[in-house]
Amino acid sequence: MPIRPVKELVAEAKSQITTLSVAEAQARQVSGEALLVDIRDPRELTREGRIPGAFHAPRGMLEFWIDPASPYHKTQLATDKTVILFCASSWRSALSAQTLQDMGVDNIAEIDGGFSAWREAGAPIETEE
Template identity: 45%
Template sequence: MAKSAKELVAEATRDIRSLSGADAVELMGDPNVVFVDVREGEELQKTGKLRGAVHVPRGFLEFYADPTSPTHKRELGAGKKLVLYCGSGSRSALGAKALLEMGVTDVAHVAGGFPALQQAGGPREEADR
């Protein structure tokens, strides 16, 4: 039976670690934590991003995280805790679930996405042009 996007997100959320915006902001500055913004570039241009976050559009996440891929981003390398966020928490939940399935064990997502980080006082910076 086919599943809706809502069902896929609910399933992913059951299987992954979710952080509140406040819990995620407390991790900022930890050299072993990488914040990953999985929103589209247009979204970042409108709102900025969390200071220091790596931008990886959701559609490229698996490729950038895979160390055997020619497009691998070393910032997503082993030994780092990856904290994903998006605009609401849905894409980041799906992304975290995909990374778990790829063997990335230290991954979480921010429930409520970028707005939750902002509400918790997460510092914002302009997106790279």
Template identity: 50%
Template sequence: MSNITKGIYQLVEEANQIVDEITVCEALDLYKQEGVQFVDIRDIRELDREGRIPGAYHCPRGMLEFWIDPESPYAKGIFQKDLTFVLFCAGGLRSALAGRAIVEMGLSKVKHIHGGFGAWREADGAIQMKD
């Protein structure tokens, strides 16, 4: 018998109360705007298989908090800039949870794409395949 008291869908629903979930149309409007950085949190194998959004910064979900915290030995300078971060994963679940984590860390300008990379692809957003 499972001891789980909260499932992933409840966690995502709660995250969406904290993180600005945007539509793919809103994401397309934000794409390449000054001060906006798309962040791909998918696994590298997903990027290799499905392609990437050109200009998106790849930050694997498992390293996100470590790369954002300026006190971490793994901190990445991009997350120390005053940018609006638009997170996405394959379908919008991991990015909601990731967004919640970084909002709780103190970043306030965080959004995530409802439907993730799949919605981006269906909307004919720019995609770059691995060479």
């Protein structure tokens, strides 16, 4: 039996989650209504830059960091704000948002197009000098 293509999984996830435009995500961050969470690999942050004020939670630790019962819980993720995930192009963030919804997190969304769309929109980015 062939495996389900990742594109199919991402499309299914996107049909079940909230996806925000770069402009909407940026407006919510600026107004203090949202916490942007970068789930990219640390090497991607070094290579491509970061969104100022975004919290970094590597994809592999996300579920452990958000669960208050986990020994790895990060208090920064225990928020009433909308948690807006992003990765490079919004595939990992779509799957992650769906997983967090399945865990019972209801204040979750993702950025359409991810960090790539953020950069292309000319939104602020910090780079390592």
